[in-house]
Amino acid sequence: MRISASTEELEKIRAFVADHARNFGFGEADVSDITLSVDEACTNIIKHAYKWKKGKPIHIQLGLKNNEMMVTIIDEGKPFDPDSYELPTLEDQLAGKKRSGYGILLIRKLMDHVEYRNRKSHNEIRMTKKR
Template sequence: MPTKIVTTLTEHTSRFRASTDALGEIRKFVSGQARQYGFGEEDIDDIRLAVDEACTNIIKHAYEWRDDKYIYIRIAMHNNEMLVSIYDNGKSFDAGRYSVPALQDQLDQKKRGGYGIYLIRKLMDKVEYRKQRSRNEIRMTKKR
C-alpha cells in the first residue's frame, strides 16, 4: 500500500515501494488524481502510461531491482496543468545521452528495452530531469 505523505486540495504525494508489484497501485493513484482533476479518458491513459514507464525505469535502472527502496510521486494541479514529479535516490539518468532505438534494429538484436523515455516524451507535454544531491526527479506536465 502507498504511504500518503501530503494531501491538500491541489497536491498529493505518495510513497511506493520500488517493485514491479507496486506498478498497479501507482497507475491507480495517478489515474484517480487525473480523473479528479477533470482529465478525459485519453489523457488519463497517457498520464498513466508515462508514469508507469518512469517508475519502471527507476525500478530497473536507478535502483537495479532493489525493492527495499522507495519511489515518491507528487502530483499537483497548477494553471490547468497537471504536474507529476517522481523522485528516487538511485543511480541518476543522463537524458542527454538518450536516443530512440530503431524498432527493426531492436528486433534484429532481440532487444526489448529503450522505449520508456520515448513514450514519456510522446505522451506528456513537457518532461524535465533534475538532480538535487542524491535525489533524482523526473518532472512531467500534461495540459488539461
C-alpha cells in the first residue's frame, strides 16, 4: 500500500492492516496491537520524518512468514535515530513535559520485534508479531 503522508489517511491505514491481520488468522487482541503499532509508526513519520508536509509517500508492506506477521513501513523523510530516543517517564507525563515518544514505547510493548534501518534514499521500520 502506498499512501500520502497525512493524518487523514490513518483510518484507511488501520482498516488495511486490520483486514490483512484478520486474514492471516490473528485474533482480535493481536489485530488491535498490530493496527495500533502501524498507526503509531505512521503518525511518527508524518510528524517527525516529514514534519507534517502533506503528499510525501509512505509505503506499507505486510506479509506472513513462519507464523509471524511482518510489517515494513518505508518513508523518504528525516531519518529516525533510535539510539537518541529516551523513554518517557511517568513524571514527564504528569508534568505534561513530554507529549511525544509514547508511540515508540507502545510499539515496543505491542510488537515482538522492532528494527529501524536508515538507508541512503529511505528509512525502514520493520516489525513482527507471532500468531
